[in-house]
Amino acid sequence: MSDAANVLDVVTLIEDLPERGLYRWQVGTVFEALAPDVFEVEFSDDEGRSYASLALSESRLLVLHYEPVQAG
Template identity: 60%
Template sequence: MNSTIHLLDVVALTEDLPRQGLSRGQVGTVVDELAPDAFLVEFSDDDGRTYAMLPLLTNQLIVLHYKPVKPHLTQTT
Protein backbone atom coordinates (compact mmCIF):
# COMPACT_ATOMS: atom_id res chain seq x y z
CA MET A 1 0.00 0.00 0.00
CA ASN A 2 2.82 2.42 0.75
CA SER A 3 6.06 2.50 -1.23
CA THR A 4 7.87 4.70 1.30
CA ILE A 5 8.31 2.43 4.29
CA HIS A 6 11.36 3.08 6.46
CA LEU A 7 13.12 1.52 9.42
CA LEU A 8 11.18 2.08 12.68
CA ASP A 9 7.98 3.14 10.89
CA VAL A 10 4.80 2.15 12.69
CA VAL A 11 2.71 0.11 10.27
CA ALA A 12 -0.59 -1.76 10.17
CA LEU A 13 -1.48 -4.95 8.35
CA THR A 14 -3.71 -4.60 5.30
CA GLU A 15 -4.81 -8.25 5.39
CA ASP A 16 -5.52 -11.08 7.83
CA LEU A 17 -2.67 -13.54 8.43
CA PRO A 18 -4.50 -16.33 10.29
CA ARG A 19 -1.57 -18.78 10.21
CA GLN A 20 0.47 -16.24 12.19
CA GLY A 21 -2.47 -15.27 14.43
CA LEU A 22 -2.54 -11.71 13.06
CA SER A 23 -5.53 -9.70 11.84
CA ARG A 24 -5.93 -6.82 9.41
CA GLY A 25 -5.26 -3.57 11.25
CA GLN A 26 -2.80 -4.98 13.79
CA VAL A 27 0.02 -2.55 14.45
CA GLY A 28 3.72 -3.33 14.34
CA THR A 29 7.11 -1.68 13.91
CA VAL A 30 9.51 -2.10 11.00
CA VAL A 31 12.77 -3.42 12.48
CA ASP A 32 14.71 -4.28 9.32
CA GLU A 33 14.59 -3.82 5.55
CA LEU A 34 15.09 -7.21 3.92
CA ALA A 35 14.71 -6.10 0.29
CA PRO A 36 13.33 -3.01 -1.48
CA ASP A 37 9.78 -4.35 -1.03
CA ALA A 38 10.16 -6.59 2.05
CA PHE A 39 10.45 -5.68 5.72
CA LEU A 40 10.81 -7.47 9.03
CA VAL A 41 7.97 -6.28 11.25
CA GLU A 42 7.75 -6.79 15.01
CA PHE A 43 4.38 -6.98 16.75
CA SER A 44 4.39 -6.45 20.51
CA ASP A 45 1.84 -6.08 23.29
CA ASP A 46 1.27 -3.08 25.58
CA ASP A 47 4.03 -4.36 27.89
CA GLY A 48 6.57 -4.44 25.05
CA ARG A 49 6.65 -8.22 24.74
CA THR A 50 7.03 -9.42 21.16
CA TYR A 51 4.29 -11.82 20.12
CA ALA A 52 5.13 -12.02 16.41
CA MET A 53 7.98 -11.03 14.12
CA LEU A 54 7.81 -11.84 10.44
CA PRO A 55 8.83 -10.66 6.99
CA LEU A 56 6.09 -8.81 5.14
CA LEU A 57 5.79 -7.24 1.71
CA THR A 58 5.08 -3.58 1.08
CA ASN A 59 1.57 -4.37 -0.21
CA GLN A 60 0.72 -6.02 3.13
CA LEU A 61 1.44 -2.84 5.10
CA ILE A 62 0.30 0.73 5.47
CA VAL A 63 2.36 3.35 7.30
CA LEU A 64 0.54 5.03 10.19
CA HIS A 65 0.93 8.78 10.64
CA TYR A 66 0.57 10.63 13.91
CA LYS A 67 0.97 14.11 12.43
CA PRO A 68 -0.50 15.64 9.28
CA VAL A 69 1.43 14.59 6.19
CA LYS A 70 0.56 17.83 4.39
CA PRO A 71 0.05 21.24 5.95
CA HIS A 72 -3.47 21.65 7.25
CA LEU A 73 -5.59 23.82 5.00
CA THR A 74 -7.90 26.22 6.75
CA GLN A 75 -11.03 27.58 5.21
CA THR A 76 -11.64 31.29 5.16
CA THR A 77 -15.11 32.73 4.94
Protein backbone atom coordinates in the same frame (compact mmCIF):
# COMPACT_ATOMS: atom_id res chain seq x y z
CA MET B 1 5.49 12.78 2.85
CA SER B 2 6.03 9.33 1.39
CA ASP B 3 3.89 6.28 2.02
CA ALA B 4 6.91 4.01 1.48
CA ALA B 5 7.89 2.07 4.61
CA ASN B 6 11.18 2.76 6.38
CA VAL B 7 12.94 1.26 9.39
CA LEU B 8 11.19 2.31 12.65
CA ASP B 9 7.92 3.21 10.89
CA VAL B 10 4.72 2.16 12.59
CA VAL B 11 2.63 0.08 10.20
CA THR B 12 -0.62 -1.86 10.17
CA LEU B 13 -1.55 -5.02 8.32
CA ILE B 14 -4.08 -4.60 5.52
CA GLU B 15 -4.94 -8.32 5.33
CA ASP B 16 -5.44 -11.23 7.70
CA LEU B 17 -2.60 -13.71 8.33
CA PRO B 18 -4.45 -16.28 10.47
CA GLU B 19 -1.69 -18.86 10.09
CA ARG B 20 0.53 -16.45 12.05
CA GLY B 21 -2.19 -15.33 14.47
CA LEU B 22 -2.24 -11.84 12.94
CA TYR B 23 -5.22 -9.96 11.59
CA ARG B 24 -5.99 -6.85 9.60
CA TRP B 25 -5.33 -3.58 11.43
CA GLN B 26 -2.89 -5.04 13.97
CA VAL B 27 -0.06 -2.56 14.46
CA GLY B 28 3.66 -3.32 14.29
CA THR B 29 7.02 -1.64 13.83
CA VAL B 30 9.39 -2.05 10.88
CA PHE B 31 12.78 -2.95 12.32
CA GLU B 32 14.75 -4.15 9.30
CA ALA B 33 14.70 -3.77 5.53
CA LEU B 34 15.39 -7.23 4.11
CA ALA B 35 15.09 -6.49 0.38
CA PRO B 36 13.42 -3.88 -1.79
CA ASP B 37 9.80 -3.73 -0.59
CA VAL B 38 10.31 -6.50 2.04
CA PHE B 39 10.54 -5.66 5.73
CA GLU B 40 10.89 -7.47 9.04
CA VAL B 41 7.99 -6.25 11.20
CA GLU B 42 7.65 -6.82 14.93
CA PHE B 43 4.27 -6.91 16.66
CA SER B 44 4.24 -6.16 20.40
CA ASP B 45 1.63 -5.97 23.13
CA ASP B 46 0.90 -2.91 25.32
CA GLU B 47 3.71 -3.98 27.68
CA GLY B 48 6.26 -4.01 24.86
CA ARG B 49 6.52 -7.82 24.70
CA SER B 50 6.97 -9.09 21.17
CA TYR B 51 4.39 -11.68 20.12
CA ALA B 52 5.25 -11.96 16.41
CA SER B 53 8.06 -11.03 14.07
CA LEU B 54 7.99 -11.80 10.37
CA ALA B 55 9.06 -10.68 6.93
CA LEU B 56 6.28 -8.93 5.04
CA SER B 57 6.05 -7.34 1.63
CA GLU B 58 5.23 -3.67 1.63
CA SER B 59 2.01 -4.45 -0.27
CA ARG B 60 0.63 -6.04 2.94
CA LEU B 61 1.33 -2.94 5.03
CA LEU B 62 0.01 0.56 5.49
CA VAL B 63 2.35 3.16 7.04
CA LEU B 64 0.69 5.08 9.88
CA HIS B 65 1.36 8.80 10.33
CA TYR B 66 1.22 10.57 13.68
CA GLU B 67 1.74 14.08 12.40
CA PRO B 68 -0.19 16.43 10.12
CA VAL B 69 0.31 15.83 6.40
CA GLN B 70 0.32 18.89 4.19
CA ALA B 71 -1.37 18.69 0.80
CA GLY B 72 0.86 18.43 -2.28
